[in-house]
Amino acid sequence: xxxxxxxxxxxxxxxxxxxxxxxxxxxxxxxxxxxxxxxxxxxxxxxxxxxxxxxxxxxxxxxxxxxxxxxxxxxxxxxxxxxxxxxxxxxxxxxxxxxxxxxxxxxxxxxxxxxxxxxxxxxxxxxxxxxxxxxxxxxxxxxxxxxxxxxxxxxxxxxxxxxxxxxxxxxxxxxxxxxxxxxxxxxxxxxxxxxxxxxxxxxxxxxxxxxxxxxxxxxxxxxxxxxxxxxxxxxxxxxxxxxxxxxxxxxxxxxxxxxxxxxxxxxxxxxxxxxxxxxxxxxxxx
Amino acid sequence: xxxxxxxxxxxxxxxxxxxxxxxxxxxxxxxxxxxxxxxxxxxxxxxxxxxxxxxxxxxxxxxxxxxxxxxxxxxxxxxxxxxxxxxxxxxxxxxxxxxxxxxxxxxxxxxxxxxxxxxxxxxxxxxxxxxxxxxxxxxxxxxxxxxxxxxxxxxxxxxxxxxxxxxxxxxxxxxxxxxxxxxxxxxxxxxxxxxxxxxxxxxxxxxxxxxxxxxxxxxxxxxxxxxxxxxxxxx
Numbered sequence: 183x184x185x186x187x188x189x190x191x192x193x194x195x196x197x198x199x200x201x202x203x204x205x206x207x208x209x210x211x212x213x214x215x216x217x218x219x220x221x222x223x224x225x226x227x228x229x230x231x232x233x234x235x236x237x238x239x240x241x242x243x244x245x246x247x248x249x250x251x252x253x254x255x256x257x258x259x260x261x262x263x264x265x266x267x268x269x270x271x272x273x274x275x276x277x278x279x280x281x282x283x284x285x286x287x288x289x290x291x292x293x294x295x296x297x298x299x300x301x302x303x304x305x306x307x308x309x310x311x312x313x314x315x316x317x318x319x320x321x322x323x324x325x326x327x328x329x330x331x332x333x334x335x336x337x338x339x340x341x342x343x344x345x346x347x348x349x350x351x352x353x354x355x356x357x358x359x360x361x362x363x364x365x366x367x368x369x370x371x372x373x374x375x376x377x378x379x380x381x382x383x384x385x386x387x388x389x390x391x392x393x394x395x396x397x398x399x400x401x402x403x404x405x406x407x408x409x410x411x412x413x414x415x416x417x418x419x420x421x422x423x424x425x426x427x428x429x430x431x432x433x434x435x436x437x438x439x440x441x442x443x444x445x446x447x448x449x450x451x452x453x454x455x456x457x458x459x460x461x462x463x464x465x466x467x468x
Numbered sequence: 469x470x471x472x473x474x475x476x477x478x479x480x481x482x483x484x485x486x487x488x489x490x491x492x493x494x495x496x497x498x499x500x501x502x503x504x505x506x507x508x509x510x511x512x513x514x515x516x517x518x519x520x521x522x523x524x525x526x527x528x529x530x531x532x533x534x535x536x537x538x539x540x541x542x543x544x545x546x547x548x549x550x551x552x553x554x555x556x557x558x559x560x561x562x563x564x565x566x567x568x569x570x571x572x573x574x575x576x577x578x579x580x581x582x583x584x585x586x587x588x589x590x591x592x593x594x595x596x597x598x599x600x601x602x603x604x605x606x607x608x609x610x611x612x613x614x615x616x617x618x619x620x621x622x623x624x625x626x627x628x629x630x631x632x633x634x635x636x637x638x639x640x641x642x643x644x645x646x647x648x649x650x651x652x653x654x655x656x657x658x659x660x661x662x663x664x665x666x667x668x669x670x671x672x673x674x675x676x677x678x679x680x681x682x683x684x685x686x687x688x689x690x691x692x693x694x695x696x697x698x699x700x701x702x703x
Contacts, residue, residue: 344569351559351570358557361519362571362616363545466561 197430206377253382415465
């Protein structure tokens with residue numbers, strides 16, 4: 183039983199980290215029709231900048247805030263200078279954002295060196311609880327809680343506020359939103375910024391979870407995030423959280439029970455979902 | 469009567485296609501101006517050009533004397549132009565209530581009065597207030613699209629083929645609503661159904677091959693069988 187609980191917690195924590203990356207990706211695709219392969223780079227920059235600030239200040243919270251701000255700033259610059267000129271052209275978007283992903287990864291090596299950097303868990307989040315004989319690692323629960331809090335906060339904004347309504351309408355029909363007198367470009371920038379901030383937060387949280395960060399972590403997680411976006415349904419925020427949990431759990435259980443198939447598990451999961459629901463679990467048809 | 473909107477030799481390309489090749493017309497304030505013409509003549513592109521959804525490469529589009537040709541769509545809309553597109557532009561995943569809410573620019577007493585008025589005109593919208601827009605019937609979607617454009621204090625409404633694909637009884641209802649709106653706002657109506665358009669319109673412009681080829685009072689067109697046959701293919 184304790185193995186099942188720990189595998190579940192591990193899967194949920196990994197799922198939440200992927201969700202933080204995938205949520206922005208799916209919103210950016212849904213609203214802006216942009217395939218942003220550089221999103222993983224923002225995740226890695228969040229990790230490096232956050233861990234660096236955390237180490238320098240000694241405050242994990244300040245590190246988190248620093249990571250989010252770094253991600254948002256990079257997000258604005260990316261949207262304005264890199265993505266905006268290629269709106270509406272998927273081929274150019276793929277090429278330019280893949281290029282940006284490589285540049286962002288290499289820039290990490292330039293700034294912080296080529297070696298991986300260790301990241302420690304803050305003292306108040308390290309250690310574990312013992313509940314009914316089961317060891318529960320505090321930091322995993324913390325990641326799950328942060329992921330859920332972000333999900334609920336974004337869900338609240340999307341469902342209960344005017345700006346959320348505009349974003350949801352924009353995902354369905356951008357032209358009509360503009361015809362109603364709304365500046366969709368501003369909404370694009372806001373969504374991109376928030377998506378980038380969430381990705382950077384995910385990167386920062388991953389540091390103490392895995393113990394080390396490295397410049398290629400962005401690409402590794404971006405692949406998982408793209409799988410999640412496809413499984414959840416491109417453009418579906420709720421779909422991204424469900425798919426991220428599914429991918430996190432399947433990865434965790436497969437690694438324990440069928441380690442040889444662990445790497446293929448996510449691909450198989452995606453293939454099965456696409457066979458039965460080509461639009462993804464929560465995606466709209468067409 | 470003062471001119472609210474004026475198009476002067478407007479030309480618009482969509483990709484490599486030269487769709488509008490010289491559209492010129494004036495819309496007097498407080499009237500219903502009907503744009504007529506065969507399929508593919510350029511009526512919808514004319515409305516989209518006014519809204520800035522297609523950019524006019526030549527000519528001038530002025531609203532209340534101000535040039536709006538090069539403004540972005542949202543700025544044009546905020547100047548007081550409401551748009552009911554041919555495909556209705558309903559946000560399928562949003563409820564009727566949310567479709568209206570997203571359109572409201574400034575919520576005040578005036579907006580509430582206008583909303584009440586339009587909901588009384590279209591009680592079906594009240595009935596399906598919490599239902600997703602995508603689940604409405606064609607007629608209900610058209611009503612919602614008109615309500616959404618009307619709820620703000622727009623000085624001009626652009627309504628594109630409101631009768632398209634609707635049952636005759638629904639067409640009657642939609643046209644009746646436009647007739648009632650006539651007292652409150654200026655309207656440009658694109659309509660294939662000449663009989664319906666002629667009962668509502670004050671004046672007409674005929675667009676043929678991307679050019680305005682004829683205009684006048686709707687009464688004149690009603691009497692001119694030759695012109696109707698030549699440009700609209702109806703007697």
